[in-house]
Amino acid sequence: MKKVKKAVIPVAGMGTRFLPVTKSVPKEMLPIIDKPTLQYIVEECVESGIEEILFITSPYKRNIEDHFDQSFELETRLERNNKLKELEVVKNISKMCKIYYTRQGEPLGSGHAIKLAKSFIGDEPFAVLYGDDLMKSETPVLKQLIDVYEKYDANVIGVQEVDRNLVYKYGIIEFETENKIKSIIEKPSIEEAPSNFAGLGRYIVKPEIFNELDKLDRGKGNEYQFTDAMLNLMKRQDFYACKFKRTYYDIGNQLGYLKANIAFALDRDDLKNELNKYLKEIK
Numbered sequence: 494m495k496k497v498k499k500a501v502i503p504v505a506g507m508g509t510r511f512l513p514v515t516k517s518v519p520k521e522m523l524p525i526i527d528k529p530t531l532q533y534i535v536e537e538c539v540e541s542g543i544e545e546i547l548f549i550t551s552p553y554k555r556n557i558e559d560h561f562d563q564s565f566e567l568e569t570r571l572e573r574n575n576k577l578k579e580l581e582v583v584k585n586i587s588k589m590c591k592i593y594y595t596r597q598g599e600p601l602g603s604g605h606a607i608k609l610a611k612s613f614i615g616d617e618p619f620a621v622l623y624g625d626d627l628m629k630s631e632t633p634v635l636k637q638l639i640d641v642y643e644k645y646d647a648n649v650i651g652v653q654e655v656d657r658n659l660v661y662k663y664g665i666i667e668f669e670t671e672n673k674i675k676s677i678i679e680k681p682s683i684e685e686a687p688s689n690f691a692g693l694g695r696y697i698v699k700p701e702i703f704n705e706l707d708k709l710d711r712g713k714g715n716e717y718q719f720t721d722a723m724l725n726l727m728k729r730q731d732f733y734a735c736k737f738k739r740t741y742y743d744i745g746n747q748l749g750y751l752k753a754n755i756a757f758a759l760d761r762d763d764l765k766n767e768l769n770k771y772l773k774e775i776k
């Protein structure tokens with residue numbers, strides 16, 4: 494079985510749910526306290542054993558490249574001013590792993606974005622992480638998916654239970670057995686939903702997914718949907734669910750973003766006491 498060593502992170506979406514800030518700041522770069530969301534996601538990859546990452550980016554998202562690149566001027570200044578702790582933080586970002594970029598000329602959907610990774614991936618299984626789905630977990634969520642991949646030698650989708658009243662917002666999983674996936678129903682009504690497990694922004698797929706992406710027609714929203722390509726591959730290959738532990742935040746919507754900031758801050762020794770006090774005060 495081939496090991497999962499590469500990850501694709503599509504970050505070329507328009508972020509329309511988070512306007513006006515996303516007019517000039519990519520939602521994936523919005524900070525959770527003092528670190529961009531995307532950095533947490535790259536750290537999740539590195540801690541899961543990923544060695545190379547491809548970002549699918551767009552002309553409006555240049556600061557993503559700047560953030561993960563070496564910053565010679567800043568590093569020189571920090572060194573000159575003896576700010577060694579800060580220097581270490583900045584230097585580590587560019588050393589985390591090998592990062593490559595390709596641009597999606599037009600945001601035609603997640604399927605269109607991931608298809609651009611074909612030559613980078615070649616003939617290997619790979620991870621897909623959505624740049625606006627943030628996980629808070631001791632064991633990295635991607636590592637949990639890789640464990641399931643290695644157990645079954647099959648494609649894997651990261652899933653979690655969601656409130657039954659909110660199934661209409663997600664791709665809902667239909668199970669064949671406890672962990673084997675039969676299908677995914679996009680944004681069903683409560684009555685139509687075959688379960689309350691949703692696919693949430695973490696996938697491991699085999700390279701045959703590119704055959705499906707090549708043949709893909711436009712789907713929901715007149716865009717090429719990655720889910721549709723997975724549904725087609727499901728006719729030929731097995732897909733398993735990784736019911737991952739710990740908390741998921743969709744930072745692409747305002748409430749998810751606020752919750753993530755509060756949860757991560759309440760975990761920090763330098764912030765939690767004052768923040769707790771403040772939250773009680775304003776209740």
Ligand code: UTP
Nearest residue numbers: 503504505506507508509510600601602624625
């Ligand atoms: P989303 O559907 O959450 O992102 O895609 P979006 O299209 O930016 O969101 P809204 O609805 O307009 O607010 C999940 C991930 O896939 C990327 C996004 O950047 C996000 O990280 N994506 C989406 C692409 O790279 N290209 C696309 O064409 C669409």
